[in-house]
């Protein structure tokens with residue numbers, strides 16, 4: 489079992505009551521500081537839990553190993569997903585948090601998608617920015633009504649539209665309440681992403697803990 493110390497992380501307690509905490513998961517080469525401003529901006533006042541990925545690729549932190557761009561080491565992904573879900577469990581006990589909503593970008597969105605499929609109890613929902621299907625053959629999961637927002641870029645050179653659509657179908661097929669939006673942009677985040685994510689949170693008072 490991991491302890492919160494297993495992952496270098498930042499934790500910022502809630503400053504407003506009744507909001508679900510966010511689990512912030514950075515992209516390749518990022519760290520625990522990257523998504524804090526995004527978290528503050530889309531869910532002001534929510535507690536923020538932001539770990540740094542423990543895998544290094546040419547010195548760049550990631551959440552799991554890949555064999556090539558878009559080709560994942562699925563054994564490592566499974567192991568790392570459980571490790572991260574254990575960390576979340578421990579951090580919840582340590583900081584007194586309900587199950588968080590993951591807010592992940594790219595590699596961070598991919599491990600969030602894997603966590604939904606392998607450890608659904610670890611998350612109360614997820615926002616997946618530039619995510620792809622983490623498993624070639626996804627495990628069967630029960631995601632009954634868990635809210636999930638997927639935001640893709642229709643000119644993303646890393647993630648084919650078909651792949652993101654497959655992820656939406658997998659999560660929807662498992663029972664999640666999936667909203668999949670595609671923006672006319674590439675892999676990087678844009679102002680339009682921010683607007684979509686902010687609206688998604690604003691429309692979900694029922695997510696409040």
Ligand code: MLT
Pocket residue numbers: 515516554557558559594595596598646
């Ligand atoms: C991944 O490896 O998770 C995806 O290819 C996205 C990336 O991190 O570049």
